[in-house]
Amino acid sequence: xxxxxxxxxxxxxxxxxxxxxxxxxxxxxxxxxxxxxxxxxxxxxxxxxxxxxxxxxxxxxxxxxxxxxxxxxxxxxxxxxxxxxxxxxxxxxxxxxxxxxxxxxxxxxxxxxxxxxxxxxxxxxxxxxxxxxxxxxxxxxxxxxxxxxxxxxxxxxxxxxxxxxxxxxxxxxxxxxxxxxxxxxxxxxxxxxxxxxxxxxxxxxxxxxxxxxxxxxxxxxxxxxxxxxxxxxxxxxxxx
Amino acid sequence: xxxxxxxxxxxxxxxxxxxxxxxxxxxxxxxxxxxxxxxxxxxxxxxxxxxxxxxxxxxxxxxxxxxxxxxxxxxxxxxxxxxxxxxxxxxxxxxxxxxxxxxxxxxxxxxxxxxxxxxxxxxxxxxxxxxxxxxxxxxxxxxxxxxxxxxxxxxxxxxxxxxxxxxxxxxxxxxxxxxxxxxxxxxxxxxxxxxxxxxxxxxxxxxxxxxxxxxxxxxxxxxxxxxxxxxxxxxxxxxx
Numbered sequence: 001x002x003x004x005x006x007x008x009x010x011x012x013x014x015x016x017x018x019x020x021x022x023x024x025x026x027x028x029x030x031x032x033x034x035x036x037x038x039x040x041x042x043x044x045x046x047x048x049x050x051x052x053x054x055x056x057x058x059x060x061x062x063x064x065x066x067x068x069x070x071x072x073x074x075x076x077x078x079x080x081x082x083x084x085x086x087x088x089x090x091x092x093x094x095x096x097x098x099x100x101x102x103x104x105x106x107x108x109x110x111x112x113x114x115x116x117x118x119x120x121x122x123x124x125x126x127x128x129x130x131x132x133x134x135x136x137x138x139x140x141x142x143x144x145x146x147x148x149x150x151x152x153x154x155x156x157x158x159x160x161x162x163x164x165x166x167x168x169x170x171x172x173x174x175x176x177x178x179x180x181x182x183x184x185x186x187x188x189x190x191x192x193x194x195x196x197x198x199x200x201x202x203x204x205x206x207x208x209x210x211x212x213x214x215x216x217x218x219x220x221x222x223x224x225x226x227x228x229x230x231x232x233x234x235x236x237x238x239x240x
Numbered sequence: 241x242x243x244x245x246x247x248x249x250x251x252x253x254x255x256x257x258x259x260x261x262x263x264x265x266x267x268x269x270x271x272x273x274x275x276x277x278x279x280x281x282x283x284x285x286x287x288x289x290x291x292x293x294x295x296x297x298x299x300x301x302x303x304x305x306x307x308x309x310x311x312x313x314x315x316x317x318x319x320x321x322x323x324x325x326x327x328x329x330x331x332x333x334x335x336x337x338x339x340x341x342x343x344x345x346x347x348x349x350x351x352x353x354x355x356x357x358x359x360x361x362x363x364x365x366x367x368x369x370x371x372x373x374x375x376x377x378x379x380x381x382x383x384x385x386x387x388x389x390x391x392x393x394x395x396x397x398x399x400x401x402x403x404x405x406x407x408x409x410x411x412x413x414x415x416x417x418x419x420x421x422x423x424x425x426x427x428x429x430x431x432x433x434x435x436x437x438x439x440x441x442x443x444x445x446x447x448x449x450x451x452x453x454x455x456x457x458x459x460x461x462x463x464x465x466x467x468x469x470x471x472x473x474x475x476x477x478x479x480x
Binding site for chain 2: 002008010011012013014016017032033043044062063077080110111112164168171172175176177178179180181182183185186187188189190191192193194195196200203204207212213214215216217218222223224225226227229230231
């Protein structure tokens with residue numbers, strides 16, 4: 001079974017939802033048969049690269065609130081994170097374009113290190129107040145995740161590298177009806193929106209597991225090698 | 241959209257079916273949004289490693305036919321292959337355990353080289369009469385496919401490496417109802433059995449594309465960051 005999770009590094013409910021999903025997955029009997037894939041989603045896709053600002057200032061501006069009220073919004077999210085055992089700092093964190101980190105996550109996927117990089121990026125952004133918005137910081141994260149430094153550097157330097165993969169994920173999110181993140185899709189059959197409780201994820205996994213069957217397309221009689229290893233076709237020579 | 245193809249290197253209809261699928265895919269408007277994944281299936285899972293015999297002898301024994309009749313069976317398959325523009329030699333090809341090549345295909349998947357290795361392995365087995373059954377031959381194929389020689393060597397030397405991945409694929413094939421290969425699964429929703437005509441694959445891709453929607457699990461109201469980038473929750477401070 002495959003679970004695809006659309007999320008953004010800048011999305012606190014994605015950070016929290018990932019932890020809740022992982023708790024739900026740990027309680028699922030067939031957890032070893034579940035493959036998890038990160039999919040790209042930018043909360044602020046029009047933001048220019050290099051346009052980085054403190055999160056609290058961005059929130060105050062976006063919602064027309066005072067800095068103190070914006071701080072309270074962050075504290076509310078932080079209390080949810082801490083309830084999941086996650087560190088969350090509410091001062092000093094920045095907001096910016098996440099396009100480059102998504103490109104890097106696609107490189108990491110191709111090299112089998114995607115979950116490592118994703119966890120490091122979330123931790124850097126929410127727990128450590130480390131930047132995930134400049135090339136130097138991203139390169140350091142890539143190396144920590146086990147990627148080759150030269151290869152990661154080349155991807156960061158070439159703005160077209162994996163750019164189509166990021167956009168394809170985003171297009172697919174829209175086609176699948178995701179209107180926010182985190183958005184979890186189980187075997188392309190069931191969708192779970194938001195950072196739901198762990199128990200809900202376990203239930204969704206169980207439901208998807210039971211519901212696995214495919215609709216046949218095309219007639220029978222096409223040439224197959226069957227489960228006994230027989231690749232015979234009726235047209236071939238008759239039995240001796 | 242994702243297409244998973246269960247197949248075996250030893251399966252001629254898989255070799256031919258892959259070419260027909262790729263023709264069908266090339267005619268599909270959204271071909272650039274299709275990800276193709278190879279899944280493991282062994283036609284002869286009980287075969288001991290090192291138990292290698294000429295295919296024609298194996299066919300004669302399996303079906304109780306003369307060597308000439310077995311040769312005619314191979315010729316029939318070969319004519320289908322050639323109709324797809326594929327080379328196919330009917331003499332000198334061997335039959336054996338494909339467990340190691342499947343393990344190597346999982347390494348190649350993790351390194352983003354799976355399709356390269358799969359094409360090379362099919363070509364070696366069906367068109368070039370090169371072995372795909374001994375470690376030296378497999379290492380050469382791995383290197384041709386762009387894998388790191390030391391890493392491929394380590395996987396070949398460790399019989400447990402990626403063994404669980406091969407078995408998980410095979411278990412999943414059984415759970416999805418595959419009773420032969422090639423078996424194509426589109427977005428875990430539609431199944432196509434056998435080396436169907438290219439047009440059938442195009443139709444199946446179109447059907448799966450139109451049918452993409454997920455069933456929601458869990459209530460609304462879970463915490464999300466929406467497509468406008470808003471991560472607010474009702475509990476957070478009221479607007480100023």
